[in-house]
Amino acid sequence: MITSLHIGRRNWNGSAPLLWLVAFVLIGLPLLLVLVQAVLPKLFDPVAPSFTPSVAALTRLVSSPRLFRGIVNTILLGLVGATVSTALGTALALVLTLTDLRLRRLWLSLPWVVFATPSYLKGLAWVLLMSPGGYLVYLGVLSPDGASAFFGPPGLLLVMAAALFPVPYFIVRSRLQGLGGEFIDAARMASARPGQTIRRIVVPMLMPAIGLSLLTTFAEVVGDFGMANTIARSMNFGLLTYNIYAATASFPVDFAAAGAQALLLVLLVSGSVAATALGGVDRETRFLSGRNRQLMTYKLGRWQLPALACLALTALIAAVLPLLAIVLRAFTVSLGDALAPGNFSLAAMRSVFDITDVAGQALLWSFVYAFFAAVLAVVFSTLFAYRISLASRATRLLSSGMAMVTVAIPGIILAFGYILLYNRLPGFRDIGLYGSRLLLVIGYVAAALPYCLIFLWAALDRLGASLREASRLSGAGPMQHLRRIVLPLIRRAVAVAFGVTMVRSIFELPMSQFLMPSAGPALPALIVNDFTQDRDAVACALALVALCAVGLVAGIVTLLGKSRHLTTETGS
Amino acid sequence: MTQPALQCSALAKSLGDKTVLNDLAFTVEPGEVVALVGASGSGKSTLLRSIAGLISPDRGEIRIRGDLVWSRHAEVPAEDRNVGLVFQDYALWPHMSVRQNLSFGLEVRGHGREEIRRRIDHALEITQLGALADRRPSELSGGQQQRVAIARCLAMRPRLLLLDEPLSNLDAALRDDLRCEMMRLIRSEGMTAVYVTHDQVEAMAVSDRLAVMDRGSIVQFAAPQAIYAAPANAFVARFLGGFSLISGTAHDNRFAVGGDGRILNHSSGGLNGSAMLVVRPEDSRPACAHPENNLTGEVVDSAFHGRCWRLQVRVGGDLVRIDWPQSELPGSALAFSLPPERCTVLPA
Numbered sequence: 001m002i003t004s005l006h007i008g009r010r011n012w013n014g015s016a017p018l019l020w021l022v023a024f025v026l027i028g029l030p031l032l033l034v035l036v037q038a039v040l041p042k043l044f045d046p047v048a049p050s051f052t053p054s055v056a057a058l059t060r061l062v063s064s065p066r067l068f069r070g071i072v073n074t075i076l077l078g079l080v081g082a083t084v085s086t087a088l089g090t091a092l093a094l095v096l097t098l099t100d101l102r103l104r105r106l107w108l109s110l111p112w113v114v115f116a117t118p119s120y121l122k123g124l125a126w127v128l129l130m131s132p133g134g135y136l137v138y139l140g141v142l143s144p145d146g147a148s149a150f151f152g153p154p155g156l157l158l159v160m161a162a163a164l165f166p167v168p169y170f171i172v173r174s175r176l177q178g179l180g181g182e183f184i185d186a187a188r189m190a191s192a193r194p195g196q197t198i199r200r201i202v203v204p205m206l207m208p209a210i211g212l213s214l215l216t217t218f219a220e221v222v223g224d225f226g227m228a229n230t231i232a233r234s235m236n237f238g239l240l241t242y243n244i245y246a247a248t249a250s251f252p253v254d255f256a257a258a259g260a261q262a263l264l265l266v267l268l269v270s271g272s273v274a275a276t277a278l279g280g281v282d283r284e285t286r287f288l289s290g291r292n293r294q295l296m297t298y299k300l301g302r303w304q305l306p307a308l309a310c311l312a313l314t315a316l317i318a319a320v321l322p323l324l325a326i327v328l329r330a331f332t333v334s335l336g337d338a339l340a341p342g343n344f345s346l347a348a349m350r351s352v353f354d355i356t357d358v359a360g361q362a363l364l365w366s367f368v369y370a371f372f373a374a375v376l377a378v379v380f381s382t383l384f385a386y387r388i389s390l391a392s393r394a395t396r397l398l399s400s401g402m403a404m405v406t407v408a409i410p411g412i413i414l415a416f417g418y419i420l421l422y423n424r425l426p427g428f429r430d431i432g433l434y435g436s437r438l439l440l441v442i443g444y445v446a447a448a449l450p451y452c453l454i455f456l457w458a459a460l461d462r463l464g465a466s467l468r469e470a471s472r473l474s475g476a477g478p479m480q481h482l483r484r485i486v487l488p489l490i491r492r493a494v495a496v497a498f499g500v501t502m503v504r505s506i507f508e509l510p511m512s513q514f515l516m517p518s519a520g521p522a523l524p525a526l527i528v529n530d531f532t533q534d535r536d537a538v539a540c541a542l543a544l545v546a547l548c549a550v551g552l553v554a555g556i557v558t559l560l561g562k563s564r565h566l567t568t569e570t571g572s
Numbered sequence: 573m574t575q576p577a578l579q580c581s582a583l584a585k586s587l588g589d590k591t592v593l594n595d596l597a598f599t600v601e602p603g604e605v606v607a608l609v610g611a612s613g614s615g616k617s618t619l620l621r622s623i624a625g626l627i628s629p630d631r632g633e634i635r636i637r638g639d640l641v642w643s644r645h646a647e648v649p650a651e652d653r654n655v656g657l658v659f660q661d662y663a664l665w666p667h668m669s670v671r672q673n674l675s676f677g678l679e680v681r682g683h684g685r686e687e688i689r690r691r692i693d694h695a696l697e698i699t700q701l702g703a704l705a706d707r708r709p710s711e712l713s714g715g716q717q718q719r720v721a722i723a724r725c726l727a728m729r730p731r732l733l734l735l736d737e738p739l740s741n742l743d744a745a746l747r748d749d750l751r752c753e754m755m756r757l758i759r760s761e762g763m764t765a766v767y768v769t770h771d772q773v774e775a776m777a778v779s780d781r782l783a784v785m786d787r788g789s790i791v792q793f794a795a796p797q798a799i800y801a802a803p804a805n806a807f808v809a810r811f812l813g814g815f816s817l818i819s820g821t822a823h824d825n826r827f828a829v830g831g832d833g834r835i836l837n838h839s840s841g842g843l844n845g846s847a848m849l850v851v852r853p854e855d856s857r858p859a860c861a862h863p864e865n866n867l868t869g870e871v872v873d874s875a876f877h878g879r880c881w882r883l884q885v886r887v888g889g890d891l892v893r894i895d896w897p898q899s900e901l902p903g904s905a906l907a908f909s910l911p912p913e914r915c916t917v918l919p920a
Contacts, residue, residue: 010649466663469626472650473657474677474728484676488667 010477014391019384026446027406030417035266037259037420044255044424057256061264067257070238071264074222077153077160077239078268082218084161089168090210092314094198095307097176100297102304107311111166114318116550118507120524121543122163123230124531125322128329128540130155131234135325138338151235159231162318164220168213175209176202176295184296194298215272222268223410225510229528240265241412245513248416255420262413273408277401326547329540348541358520359530359538363545366512366523369437370505373444378498380445381452382490386482388453389460390468400457407450415514418443435518443511448501455500459493460486499557503550575638577602577764578623578732583632585618585788592618593629594788600732605758605765607775607796610785611811616768619785620734623766624657625650637731656725658735662717664709670720671696671705674727681728695727698757714742715750722757733758733765739774751777772812776800784808806918809850816892818867822847822917829867831888836865838915846920853882855914856894862909867892871900 037043041057042050061067089111095101096108114122129136130151132144142150149155183205184197203210228242240261247258300307329335330348337343351357355364388399422434433439463486471481487494512525521529523546530539578600585593592615600606608616621627623634625641625648634642636655641648664673674695678688696702699719709717718738725733738754739747755778758765769775775782776796783793784807792804803809806817820830822843827836829849836849859866869885869892876882880895885906900906 010651012649464661464663466659466661467665469624469650469657470659470663470665470724471676472626473624473653473655474680474724475651475654476677476680477651480680484680485665485667489665 012390012472012478014387014389014395016384016387019380019387022380023384023449026442026449027414030414030421030446031266031406031409032417033420033425034259034262034413034417037255038263041256041259044420054256057260058263060257061260064257066238067243067261070240070243070261073153073238074240074265075268077156078218078222080157081160081164081221082214084157085164085217085221086168086210086213088161088165088314089170089213090172090206092165092311093169093172093176094202095311097173097295098198098202098298099300099307100304101300101307101311103308107315110311110315110319111169113323114163115166115170116503117319117322117547118509118524119163119224119226120230120509120528121226121326121507121547122159122322123227123232124527124536124539124543125325126155126159126231127234127531128325128335128536129321131335133336135328135335135338138336153237156227156232156235156237158317160221160224160227162314163227164217165314165318167217167220168210171213171216172206172209175206179205179295212276215276219269219272219408223265223408223412225410225412229509229513230531241410244412244416245510248419248514258416262416265413266409269408269410270405273405277404326540326543329537330544331541332537335536348537349545351538352541352545359526359542361520362523362526363542365437365520366506366546367549369441369444369522370502373441373448373505374498374502376441377445377448377452377501378494381449381456381497382487382494383482385453385456385460386486389457390478396457400454403450403453403457407454411447411508411510412514414447415443415510418446418511418515435516437517437519440511440515440517440522443515444501444505444508447508447511448504452497452501455497456490456493459490463489495557499554503554506546506550574602576600576635577604577637578766579633579635579638580619580623581633581635583619583622583629583634585615585622585627585629591788593622593632596632596788596790598783598790598793600764600766602764603762604780605755605767605778607767607769607779607782608785609769609772609775609782609812612770613787614785615788616770616785617736620657620736620766620768623732624655624734625653654728654731656728656730656733658718658721658725658733658738660737660740662709662721662738662741664717664720664724666709669706669708670701670712670723673709673720674724677724677728691727691729695723698726698760699723715746718742718750718754722754726757726761726763731764733763735765735767737769738767739769739771747774772814776812782812784812786811802916803850803918806848806920809848809916809918814853814893816851816853816890816894817918818849818851818887818890818892819920820847820849820888821845827915827917829888830890832867834867836867836910836915837912838917839913840915840917843917843919847917848920850916850918851892851894851910852914853893853895855910856896857909857911859907859909862911865912865915866907866909868905868907871902871904871906873902874899 038057039053039055040051041054042048042052061071092111096104101107128134130142130147132147134147136142137144137147179202183201223241225241225245228239229245232239233242244258244261244265247254247261328339331345332338332343333345333347334343351359352363354360388396418439421428422431422439423429433442467485468481471485476484507524509524509528512522513528516522516525523542527539527542530536530542576599580599581597583593583596584591594615596615596619598606608619610616618627622629622642628647629642631644633640636653639648640646641653665676668676671692674692675688678691683691696705699722701716701719701723704712704716709720712720721738739751742750751774767775767778779796781794782796782799783790784799785791786807792799792808799808799812803812803815809815809817818829821828822838822845824844825837825841827838827847827849828834829836838849867887869887871883872886872891873884874881876899877895880897881899883894883896883900883906885892885894885908894908896908
């Protein structure tokens with residue numbers, strides 16, 4: 001056995017049992033309880049709990065027409081939605097990266113705007129637009145019958161594709177930017193026309209990214225709760241995530257059915273993650289290292305106008321119309337009177353800014369919850385990611401694999417696990433956290449942890465091992481190294497993780513709905529509840545104010561970042 | 573009695589089934605500069621990092637100034653060994669100025685403000701970095717970064733300075749100048765240093781003694797001049813000097829060239845049987861200079877090297893590199909001689 005000659009020996013080996021335990025309680029245990037629920041349906045029975053195993057809940061997935069329809073709907077929507085949104089995202093990435101399309105900066109911001117808008121807001125906006133008494137009927141763009149026809153699978157698919165294309169766009173564009181321009185130059189030297197080059201050279205080289213996009217979007221579609229709880233629910237189009245929610249929120253609660261569906265959902269999502277890993281589709285994001293030539297851009301010529309029209313139509317469907325619908329509804333009294341002059345009012349906005357009103361309370365508290373959740377999540381994940389970065393390669397691989405799987409697991413499953421843990425499991429149940437504001441914050445932290453960890457690992461991976469070794473040889477301990485060397489170098493990643501967690505937590509629907517504090521609902525839950533209870537003007541006003549506040553903060557942070565960068569450059 | 577600055581005994585390390593350090597032992601005296609040279613995978617970086625404390629050997633002992641810093645039963649962590657390491661990529665902390673890079677280690681060791689200032693000023697002065705003290709590493713040239721890396725070690729006053737291929741990131745034009753500058757600093761401070769490089773010329777230029785490593789073992793450890801004059805085996809001869817080897821048979825002071833039969837006199841007595849004749853490029857002479865020690869071969873290549881031409885000549889089954897005053901046509905026959913006292917013969 002090795003003993004240190006130095007009494008106060010520092011722990012540089014990355015072991016962190018306490019942090020692992022906290023991570024397990026935050027994420028592992030709730031997920032475990034959800035999955036166990038599928039085969040031990042009586043585990044949390046309030047009358048006679050037992051460990052008797054049963055597959056009854058699993059067989060009901062097939063035998064119950066409602067549940068089975070939900071599964072089929074989810075898988076079909078996932079497959080078609082993934083295909084359509086990947087096609088759209090890939091086309092957009094190709095056009096914006098490889099052509100001289102006008103108004104490029106405007107179009108480049110489109111995926112970000114769509115990405116930043118929560119899916120349930122987009123779902124609610126499309127209900128406002130397309131319902132028989134909605135804006136498009138009022139404006140005469142659609143007939144009431146035409147509007148009703150929208151509320152079916154094709155309409156849902158259109159909304160899904162318009163909402164999810166940013167993910168494939170980001171993946172494909174990043175791959176395109178890593179692709180050396182010399183490949184296209186070589187094709188041109190071989191006399192290939194632009195169409196041939198894109199079809200024969202560029203697209204085949206993008207296939208790994210396209211595959212990754214398909215799998216990621218499939219996981220996104222099947223795990224999405226926002227659309228399922230808004231527009232799909234309005235269409236009476238049952239989906240797995242809404243059925244899980246219904247099983248836990250309707251009386252009598254049916255945890256076994258929720259657990260069985262959650263197990264299936266986990267299998268679907270982790271299946272696509274495993275396929276991604278096994279297929280190696282995310283490997284080698286760069287074809288050449290070092291001095292790649294810049295990608296050349298093709299001149300669109302006579303195709304400029306048609307391309308602009310297509311982009312404008314995409315922007316209209318994906319961002320302009322939904323956001324416009326939310327803005328209009330926030331400033332009007334009733335949906336039916338739409339743009340009638342007498343229909344405009346500030347009443348809904350007033351209730352949002354009235355902190356004695358439930359809406360004002362929800363807005364205020366949601367920012368408070370999100371702030372504390374972001375602080376806790378970022379502090380914990382910085383410490384945890386740092387400790388893991390010091391650990392062996394096997395531990396690092398295991399940890400990142402676990403984070404990749406948990407980041408893909410839909411928030412609704414974790415939220416359900418929190419109900420089981422803090423409302424049913426003896427020991428945890430007795431703490432009395434269920435229904436408290438603190439539990440909601442803890443839930444937000446748990447939901448944010450996997451991507452915070454992945455994000456910070458990426459930043460830590462960029463620091464060479466020699467920086468750590470130089471610190472050690474200077475006599476520094478691991479915490480001194482973290483404080484003096486690592487944190488200053490990854491401060492931007494920490495700040496971004498904080499910002500993203502805060503924004504995500506403000507709009508996080510599953511946790512807000514499952515862990516609603518008894519003191520009052522958080523903003524996302526209130527938006528959805530208000531909408532379903534004909535208070536859609538207040539719901540839209542809440543959404544609008546929250547979006548503006550988040551946009552304002554993001555803008556200030558970006559400006560500060562830019563001016564700081566400018567100062568540094570000037571200083572140098 | 574003065575303790576050795578560094579003493580490694582029976583060091584062994586394996587990675588999987590590959591032996592990286594093989595019962596390795598060597599000693600470095602105070603003020604001495606030792607170069608570890610060897611091909612990639614020979615174990616030199618593993619040895620250096622074991623001394624630094626960044627990896628642990630499997631067996632053996634490491635002592636610095638007599639203090640045991642590693643054995644199977646006791647280990648002093650890297651941060652407490654007071655060893656300086658100049659990294660291959662310098663590992664300068666990019667968010668800190670030059671001065672902050674130098675002060676960090678002193679601060680974490682709890683030195684007083686005045687002591688820190690004094691040490692940093694001294695290190696900056698001798699490395700001539702005073703004017704750059706407030707710059708960040710990204711604002712420095714490669715040579716300046718290297719000086720900061722050295723200054724950072726100097727400020728710590730380490731018991732031992734380790735250098736891990738510190739010149740490999742620099743272009744060839746700078747390398748010679750910076751090597752001289754760096755060694756002047758190290759010697760002026762009287763530091764003990766272990767210098768790892770795969771460049772044999774650099775190793776010979778910087779070191780008092782040279783350890784040639786092969787497959788985890790030190791195959792020869794002596795002054796560079798001694799190794800150059802008498803390489804211990806064919807590996808050292810090939811690796812270190814870029815020498816050529818001619819296979820043949822030795823008998824007393826005579827060497828019969830294999831496949832040629834020509835007999836040469838040599839200075840390595842007492843060797844009989846299969847052997848290799850070491851030919852240093854600069855030892856070749858016109859055939860008339862040593863008519864009793866002539867070799868004939870076919871010119872394969874002729875390349876201009878500035879002061880001379882470097883010819884490749886096929887002698888028997890071996891290719892021999894020699895320096896020659898003029899170019900020769902490839903394919904032509906060439907006779908040349910070797911001074912007997914410069915002919916070294918090694919067992920095959």
